[in-house]
Amino acid sequence: MARLTIDDLKKVKEKTAKETSLRYGKARIKITVHMGTCGIAAGARDVMNALMTEMAEADRQDIRVVASGCMGMCSSEPNVTIEVDGEEPIVYQLMDANKMRQVFKRHVLLGEVQTDFALAKM
């Protein structure tokens, strides 16, 4: 078996740090798409798919996307929560694919909260 070099170890360190930041909470921004029965029926799947397309184009390593269940605000589904480190989480309501693209480009990437679609601060 070949011996590990310093470069090999550096690569392992970089890879592990990248994976850890993506998967275990070191991401700076967390986007939650609420996908309970009510959210799915209202169009959360299209919102999630639009978001993933934007994510692939942005290629940012510090953003994490998760799905979650109903947050209890069924009448305003699809809901999306954006949490940026050090800021209050913003819940967006009645989302669709176009609104999701706008929120991603303006709020997530540029930090401009889209108050027209916002339901609440948490």
Added chain:
Amino acid sequence: MKELSLHILDVAENGINAGADRVRITVEEARKDNRLRIVLSDNGRGIPPDLIRNVTDPFYTTRTTRRVGLGLSLLEAAARQCNGSMRVESTEGKGTSVIVEFEYNHIDRAPLGDMAGTLISLIMGYPDVDFEYIHTINSRRFAIKTIDIKNMFDGRSVSEPDVFRKLRQTLQDGLTFLRNPG
């Protein structure tokens, strides 16, 4: 719900919320037999025997945040309205299977819809869960396992852009070829 793929998304999430880290989705379109069969299996914590008879009651839920649980009741209603049926098999500690059958050509059967979108939502929303999807139309077959995609990319997360693009392309190509092999 307008599409069966939305029901699949919803019921698959039930399993994940019950602690599953492996979910298998099987869709069998036996057009010659006029039958559509969907099976969702997970390795979640399962449903206790005394609760299983209540799972299709829309006013029964184990959640405490609200008092309705519509996922399985809506799927059962969708099956029944086109001469189909649904049954739930579960073993505590081992997992649950939901088996639904539809009359394929029934006028009230909802379309299967955007299965690629459903799978992408599940895989990206729950990157730590391993999904297996098997879709057959008569004798043609498409199957994909997220673990295979991850292995192809040396165990990297499906959230990474190039892994996601490969996954999306594989799903879309596979499902398109399944429907239009010529």
